[in-house]
Amino acid sequence: MRNRTFGRTGWPVSEIGYGMWGMGGWSGSDDTESRASLHRAVEGGCTFFDTALAYGAGKSEQLLGEVVRAHPDRGLVVATKVPPKNLKWPGKAEYPVADTFPADHIHEFTARSLANLGLERIDLLQLHVWDDTWAADDGWKRAADDLKRAGTIRAFGISVNRWQPENVLAAIATGVVDAVQVVYNVFDQAPEDRLFPACRAAGVAVIARVPFDEGSLTGTLTRDTTFPADDWRSTYFTPEHLAATLSRVDRLQPLVEAGGSLPDLALRFILAAPEVSTVIPGMRRTRHVDANLAASDRGPLDADMVAALRAHRWDRVPNRVA
Secondary structure (H helix, E strand, C coil): CCEEEEHHHCEEEECECEECCHHHCCCCCCHHHHHHHHHHHHHCCCCEEECCCCCCCCHHHHHHHHHHHHCCCCCCEEEEEECCCCCCCCCCCCCCHHHCCCHHHHHHHHHHHHHHHCCCCEEEEEECCCCHHHCCCHHHHHHHHHHHHCCCEEEEEEECCCCCCCCCHHHHHCCCCCEEEEECCCCCCHHHCCHHHHHHHHCCEEEEECCCHHHHHHCCCCCCCCCCCCCCHHHHCCHHHHHHHHHHHHHHHHHCCCCCCHHHHHHHHHHCCCCEEEECCECCCHHHHHHHHHHHHHCCCCHHHHHHHHCCCCCCECCECC
16 A cells, blocks of 8 residues: 655555544444444555544444544544534535534534544544535634644544535635545546646645446446435435446547456546656445555556546536536
């Protein structure tokens, strides 16, 4: 496993991290298998784990806390997120910051996350949604500073709304933000335009999430795939969006080398971007852990393959995914 430097924090982190949304409540999750997968990841050199209080109402945080306490000497980095006070995703300018991230709310929910994790400190605390109209507010900035000064958190970050990678540039300019989490994959390449240069200039770490486009880039979905009504993917992969997505996946398949796989191609494309500090695929089974961590050993793709994949960029906007 190769490590990268996590922005201006200077932390060495595994370039393949671990996204823990799925094991918090997606259909098909099994706690025993989730625990085995987490431990396997640690054994394979994974050191960055991303969760959130909203993932299974704290369940994902509890699973992560167990693993961190079981491996106290492995230098594991814990990242979690504070949900917006109004519990509305995504963040929108029409929501006053007092309804999303007032200082007292950030403090209260940081304490809840610490209780779920069973830890004394959080390495990276992130706001789970964002709109840049909130950047000038002093409340969230004061909360971040207070938590750092108290030693409750080591760094502070923002998770950017899906398909809005530039909706955080004002927050980065405040100097408060140490890390940005953003959707970045073969289809969603827009962060390269303005976000990555801004992060590079400010020394802000980049966490690439949704590397497999919620599963389409694993190559396992079909046009007949359905999800239970309470599984978030049932609203993401509407029949129209699923069909449009799989048509694009079909056009990618010829680029997969003999003996290779689409997920490996997807991860290594992301790792070709030097601005990316770590990429966090969701991994609920040990075989997924083994396959994803191996992508680091194979290294980034060559320039010709990266250029070929750039032709598959798909610029999407909220409420219009096809």
